[in-house]
Amino acid sequence: MIDLTSRGRVAVITLNRQEKRNALNIEMCRLLRDAVRTAVDGGARALVITGAGTSFCSGADLDAVYTADFRDALYAMLHTVVDAPVPVVAAVNGPAIGAGTQLAIAADLRVVAPAALFGIPTAKIGLAVDPWTIRRFALLGGNGTARAVLLACAQLDAEQAGRCGLAERAGSVEDAVGWAEDMAELAPLTVGYSKQVLNALFEPEIDPVADKELLTALEACWTSEDFAEGRRARTEKRPPRFEGR
Numbered sequence: 001m002i003d004l005t006s007r008g009r010v011a012v013i014t015l016n017r018q019e020k021r022n023a024l025n026i027e028m029c030r031l032l033r034d035a036v037r038t039a040v041d042g043g044a045r046a047l048v049i050t051g052a053g054t055s056f057c058s059g060a061d062l063d064a065v066y067t068a069d070f071r072d073a074l075y076a077m078l079h080t081v082v083d084a085p086v087p088v089v090a091a092v093n094g095p096a097i098g099a100g101t102q103l104a105i106a107a108d109l110r111v112v113a114p115a116a117l118f119g120i121p122t123a124k125i126g127l128a129v130d131p132w133t134i135r136r137f138a139l140l141g142g143n144g145t146a147r148a149v150l151l152a153c154a155q156l157d158a159e160q161a162g163r164c165g166l167a168e169r170a171g172s173v174e175d176a177v178g179w180a181e182d183m184a185e186l187a188p189l190t191v192g193y194s195k196q197v198l199n200a201l202f203e204p205e206i207d208p209v210a211d212k213e214l215l216t217a218l219e220a221c222w223t224s225e226d227f228a229e230g231r232r233a234r235t236e237k238r239p240p241r242f243e244g245r
Helices: 026-041 068-083 099-106 131-141 143-151 158-164 173-184 188-202 212-222 225-236
Strands: 002-007 010-015 046-051 088-092 095-097 109-112 117-119
Touching: 002 026, 002 173, 010 026, 010 173, 026 046, 026 068, 046 173, 068 099, 068 131, 088 099, 088 173, 095 099, 099 117, 099 131, 109 158, 109 173, 131 143, 131 212, 212 225
Parallel strands: 010 046, 046 088, 088 109, 095 117
Antiparallel strands: 002 010
8 A cells, every 4th residue: 555665765655445446544644654764774864655557545545534543653754754854746637525635735845747636625524634644734825725735625726726826847657756856965964953943933832731731622623413414415425514512
């Protein structure tokens, strides 16, 4: 489900679950986390993450998303990507929806193919993403873009992603690998230091005490009747009827 290959000093990690359009489940999250660690421990100086087939990652596998174990596995994987001491490039070769968008923004840089598509449609199914995801998306794409995506479930195509700053370059997986190869030739201590400072300045850790209200609101979404209704509606193959409780 996760392929790890080497291109010199660049490690290419490919989500390969094409029958599910590379949707993430607990096992894939753990394998992806392990692949990042293995690549770094093996001496890779840059990573490229992409998807096999026509999709980057269609999101969370909805058969698994409704469990606390999935949330734990997902966020452990995302923060492993963020904390990797080398540049990480997401080669977004197709749709990156929900958890796929989360994975793409966990990378340092994004290269988007014409078929790339971003969205976080949690409001359609009664779920919620954590404050880190919302902050990081807003930092990359801007406040207005984040509001459109999160409050109205708007989607961004490749051109829109580039225009708002969510994507740094347009191109193919090979273009992403070529960019990563360039970065892999730079001074690794300097690059690692710069990434560490950028993360510390712009994305300090969420404080469980100071940000208790935000985290309480997040948990309220995951334990709400709307959450249960979203799950029932999916099982019964009908539109959900949310009541705000």
